[in-house]
Amino acid sequence: MKLQQLKYIWEVAHHDLNVSATAQSLFTSQPGISKQIRLLESELGVEVFARSGKHLTHITPAGESIIDMAGEILRKTESIRRVAQDYSDDISGSMSVATTHGQARYVLPDSIANFVTNHPNVSLELRQGSPHQIAEMAAKGAVDFAIATEALEQYVSLVTLPFFRWSHCVLVPHEHPLTKITEPTLEQVARYPIVTYTEGFTGRYRIDEGFKARGLTPNYIVTAADADVIKTYVRKGLGVGIVSTMAYERELDHDLARVGSPNYFAPLLSCIAFRRGTFLRGFMYEFIEQLAPHLDTEFVQHAMSIADPEERMAFCSRIDIPRR
Numbered sequence: 001m002k003l004q005q006l007k008y009i010w011e012v013a014h015h016d017l018n019v020s021a022t023a024q025s026l027f028t029s030q031p032g033i034s035k036q037i038r039l040l041e042s043e044l045g046v047e048v049f050a051r052s053g054k055h056l057t058h059i060t061p062a063g064e065s066i067i068d069m070a071g072e073i074l075r076k077t078e079s080i081r082r083v084a085q086d087y088s089d090d091i092s093g094s095m096s097v098a099t100t101h102g103q104a105r106y107v108l109p110d111s112i113a114n115f116v117t118n119h120p121n122v123s124l125e126l127r128q129g130s131p132h133q134i135a136e137m138a139a140k141g142a143v144d145f146a147i148a149t150e151a152l153e154q155y156v157s158l159v160t161l162p163f164f165r166w167s168h169c170v171l172v173p174h175e176h177p178l179t180k181i182t183e184p185t186l187e188q189v190a191r192y193p194i195v196t197y198t199e200g201f202t203g204r205y206r207i208d209e210g211f212k213a214r215g216l217t218p219n220y221i222v223t224a225a226d227a228d229v230i231k232t233y234v235r236k237g238l239g240v241g242i243v244s245t246m247a248y249e250r251e252l253d254h255d256l257a258r259v260g261s262p263n264y265f266a267p268l269l270s271c272i273a274f275r276r277g278t279f280l281r282g283f284m285y286e287f288i289e290q291l292a293p294h295l296d297t298e299f300v301q302h303a304m305s306i307a308d309p310e311e312r313m314a315f316c317s318r319i320d321i322p323r324r
Contacts, residue, residue, distance in 0.1 A: 003077065005040040006070040008033050009048050013067045014140070017049065017056040075141045079279035092121035093281060098134040099126065099147040101226050102202050103270065106246040107164075107324070108147070111291045119283050130200060130225075138273055144284065145274050147291075149203055152273045156309050160273040161300065162316050163292050165323040167267045168207055169248055170260045171234055171241040178240065178259045186214055186264045193221035193239030201225045202244055203268040210265035231256065246324050269321065276304065294319050 008022070012033065015022040023030040041047050048063035049056040059067065082093075099108065104126055116124060127134075127143060131150035138146035139155040146152060152160045170178075170189055178184045178192070190211060197204040202225075211218045221239045224230050227247035234241035234256065241256075242265075248258055272288060272295070274280070285297040299319070306312040 001040065001043060002036070003073070005036045006073055008036050009040065009063075009067055010070045010074055012037070012049070012056070013059060013063075014142075017058070019056065071141065075275070075277070078141075079277070082279045082281050091119070091283070093283065094123040094125070095145075095284060095287065096125040096127065096143040097145045097147060098129060098137045098143040100131060100134065100149075100202065101128055102244060102247060103147050104128055105228070106244070106249075107270070108291070115287055115290045119286070122283050132200070135273070138275060141275050141278070144278070145272055145287075147270065147272050149268050149270045150200065150205075152271050153309075155273075157276055158273040159276050159304055159312065160271045160309075161288075161292075161295055161303055162319070162321045163270045163272050163295075165267045165269055165321055166245055167262055168203065168210075168242050168265045169245045169258050169262065170264070171231065171243060171248060171253070171256045171258055173235065173237065173255065174257050176240070176257070176259075179257050181259075184260050186210065186260070187216065189240055189260060189264070190214075190216040190218050192219075194218045194242060195222045195224075195230050195233045195239040196220065196242040197227075197230070198223045198225050202227070203265075206265045206268055207242055267323070276307075292322075294321070 008026075011022045011026060012019055015025065019030050019033055023033050026033075037048065041049075044066070046062040046066075047060050048066055050058050050060050097108075108126075112124065112126075116122070125143075127137065129137070131148040131152070134143075134146045134148045135151040135155050135158070137143045138152070139157050146158070147163065152158060172178050178188065181188060196207055199205075204223075207218075219239075222230075222233050224233075227243045230241050230243050231247075231253065233239070245262070248256075272291065280300070285300060288295050288300055289297065303312055303315060306315055
């Protein structure tokens with residue numbers, strides 16, 4: 001059994017059983033991958049993949065278990081490599097971060113710019129996706145860090161740490177009738193069509209809860225995953241916009257007015273997460289602290305040492321989490 005063979009079955013499983021696409025991503029040949037998978041299956045005495053002719057159709061029950069263990073072995077191998085790198089060269093390397101569009105666009109730029117300036121020999125890859133996609137990437141070890149508001153706490157394999165608190169706000173064009181009211185109520189806001197986030201994105205459930213708590217049924221005229229898209233349609237006059245507070249930039253959004261109370265909707269907590277058991281290199285600890293100064297190396301290491309997710313959550317709840 002070779003490490004290369006384990007990598008091949010892991011990659012094929014995560015390329016929708018497409019051997020050709022796997023070969024392209026690994027810069028190798030399709031026949032070479034197929035041959036190594038066959039050799040591994042012959043050695044193990046079981047099929048990892050079921051086939052129809054030359055095509056892989058699905059992962060066998062035995063294959064599911066083997067691929068899961070292969071993933072663990074590959075992650076341990078990467079941790080060993082990182083330990084060696086950290087002792088031989090602690091200033092260069094690579095790091096991958098998965099996050100939502102909102103976090104990448106409004107929260108991370110300054111911190112990432114500072115990090116890259118201070119660590120010119122570290123290659124940083126940003127990936128974007130839905131909260132569940134991001135959590136899945138981190139749980140499978142496909143990325144080093146995941147930053148999101150939803151979904152992360154559902155994965156017990158992740159060490160999830162509190163990043164910052166935030167809430168939603170209401171935006172309208174300056175000529176909108178709501179700007180003429182000193183403190184409009186949520187009932188008054190709900191009289192207009194609403195432009196806001198798609199379900200599952202950027203705390204949409206908190207918006208739903210806020211209206212429901214007051215017995216209101218909002219008319220969601222347009223929904224989108226991207227705050228910039230929401231603001232565009234608000235500018236077009238399609239309705240009242242509800243976006244995250246971090247998405248409202250006073251200078252860039254000078255043609256929009258923020259109205260109403262910051263307490264219409266309950267606050268949310270964004271977190272940064274990584275797979276438990278991952279070896280974090282020195283610059284990775286610095287990256288976390290650059291994003292969230294309250295998450296210094298000592299705190300992160302202590303949190304990593306706590307195996308029980310509920311105990312870890314209780315430990316993390318003791319710190320003062322900033323609000324944006």
